[in-house]
Amino acid sequence: MNILLLGSGGREHAFAWKMIQSPLCDTLFVAPGNAGTAPIATNVNMSPTDFDAIKIFVIEEKVEMVVVGPEDPLVKGIYDFFLNDDKLSHIPVIGPSKIGAQLEGSKEFAKEFLVKHNIPTAGYDSFTAETVEKGCDFLETLKPPYVLKADGLAAGKGVLIIHDLAEAKEELRNMLVNKKFGAASSKVVIEEFLDGIELSCFVLTDGKNYKILPTAKDYKRIGEGDTGLNTGGMGAVSPVPYVDAVLMEKIETRIVKPTIDGFQKDGIPYKGFVFIGLINVNNEPIVIEYNVRMGDPETEVVIPRLKTDLVELFLAVANEKLDEITLEIDQRSATTVMLVSGGYPEEFEKGKVISGLENISDSIVFHAGTKLNGNEVVTNGGRVLAVTSYGDDFQEAIKKSYQNIEKLHFDKMNFRKDIGNDLL
Ligand code: AMP
Ligand code: GLY
Numbered sequence: 001m002n003i004l005l006l007g008s009g010g011r012e013h014a015f016a017w018k019m020i021q022s023p024l025c026d027t028l029f030v031a032p033g034n035a036g037t038a039p040i041a042t043n044v045n046m047s048p049t050d051f052d053a054i055k056i057f058v059i060e061e062k063v064e065m066v067v068v069g070p071e072d073p074l075v076k077g078i079y080d081f082f083l084n085d086d087k088l089s090h091i092p093v094i095g096p097s098k099i100g101a102q103l104e105g106s107k108e109f110a111k112e113f114l115v116k117h118n119i120p121t122a123g124y125d126s127f128t129a130e131t132v133e134k135g136c137d138f139l140e141t142l143k144p145p146y147v148l149k150a151d152g153l154a155a156g157k158g159v160l161i162i163h164d165l166a167e168a169k170e171e172l173r174n175m176l177v178n179k180k181f182g183a184a185s186s187k188v189v190i191e192e193f194l195d196g197i198e199l200s201c202f203v204l205t206d207g208k209n210y211k212i213l214p215t216a217k218d219y220k221r222i223g224e225g226d227t228g229l230n231t232g233g234m235g236a237v238s239p240v241p242y243v244d245a246v247l248m249e250k251i252e253t254r255i256v257k258p259t260i261d262g263f264q265k266d267g268i269p270y271k272g273f274v275f276i277g278l279i280n281v282n283n284e285p286i287v288i289e290y291n292v293r294m295g296d297p298e299t300e301v302v303i304p305r306l307k308t309d310l311v312e313l314f315l316a317v318a319n320e321k322l323d324e325i326t327l328e329i330d331q332r333s334a335t336t337v338m339l340v341s342g343g344y345p346e347e348f349e350k351g352k353v354i355s356g357l358e359n360i361s362d363s364i365v366f367h368a369g370t371k372l373n374g375n376e377v378v379t380n381g382g383r384v385l386a387v388t389s390y391g392d393d394f395q396e397a398i399k400k401s402y403q404n405i406e407k408l409h410f411d412k413m414n415f416r417k418d419i420g421n422d423l424l
Contacts, residue, residue, distance in 0.1 A: 065094065071293050113290075122288065124190060156232060
């Protein structure tokens with residue numbers, strides 16, 4: 001089978017690494033891909049949101065399945081684009097429909113879905129520029145800190161947590177009236193603050209049946225000890241040691257099952273990943289967000305622990321036969337550490353030559369922001385490489401990642417040295 005994978009990050013390199021291990025995969029195309037996918041698949045210089053170019057390519061190259069990595073093409077409706085085109089409708093797209101992708105594309109839509117299906121979530125209300133004063137009144141009824149969320153996609157920057165009431169009101173006006181996050185903040189969800197430990201649950205669904213994938217925790221802040229600015233993620237660990245069977249059972253019965261049943265009840269076509277962000281408040285899991293894709297860098301620890309053929313899983317998703325598959329999970333731990341460009345998540349330079357890749361044997365280096373420049377691999381983004389290792393426990397795995405990072409180099413390379421320390 002010829003498969004097209006959309007995206008260019010560490011998540012997509014990890015998907016590609018796993019998919020080419022499948023006997024079901026003949027040619028794997030990655031658009032646009034990176035220097036890590038180049039030697040194992042065929043990179044195609046095409047934007048994941050250029051649906052017309054994708055259509056021409058898919059027909060010419062006889063692509064039989066499209067796997068979508070990032071949220072953008074999903075929110076823009078790539079699933080429906082294929083379904084509604086006579087020449088494409090027979091080609092399965094792994095990812096939700098446009099309406100399903102609104103679970104990530106609109107915080108308000110997600111909250112309405114959660115409330116409608118009685119899934120535990122923080123109390124909230126939503127406001128627009130017309131109702132900004134009502135929003136300020138609502139803030140007065142809440143206890144600090146105050147959680148303000150831009151309704152639309154804001155590249156992971158749209159959530160503000162503010163301790164001071166006056167400042168929260170000012171930021172609310174900034175978002176709604178001054179369009180701090182552009183159109184994404186033309187609506188703002190104000191949410192009750194939840195105090196607890198965050199964790200993520202990853203689910204693959206065919207719209208009726210589902211499989212819960214291994215748990216993972218990511219490290220969002222740039223600085224050690226969870227300080228400094230938010231990033232896309234600086235490292236990850238799977239499994240999360242404090243998630244026991246009792247908590248997992250609650251997550252499944254109160255959150256995962258009602259979510260998938262909700263797709264059925266609401267007639268939402270959904271064949272893809274659901275990434276559920278949770279906060280565990282006194283052993284009660286509460287949803288803070290949905291994403292309609294896998295996490296990055298969580299994929300770089302979840303996928304290496306999956307023993308089941310990923311293409312077989314995707315085919316089962318397409319054919320609504322996920323119930324016929326048994327997931328096999330590697331019992332070892334996996335950890336990943338992100339090597340980032342100096343300055344990230346703010347200003348950084350690109351084009352730095354990466355050396356030492358050929359010296360790594362007992363870790364897997366997934367490429368994120370890299371590209372080929374002649375024979376050299378150079379940096380091409382903020383997050384550059386994810387160094388993933390296995391171990392009998394996460395301590396052993398993380399030690400291996402850090403040992404191998406010593407062998408890698410690029411100018412102004414930065415990484416967190418405390419991944420997993422909070423779990424000790
Ligand atoms: P989100 O983009 O929804 O994942 O939010 C970004 C971050 O804000 C999350 O990873 C949490 O750390 C935090 N957050 C979001 N919602 C809440 C909430 N209701 N209570 C406490 N923290 C929250
Ligand atoms: N690592 C968090 C995310 O992918 O959204």
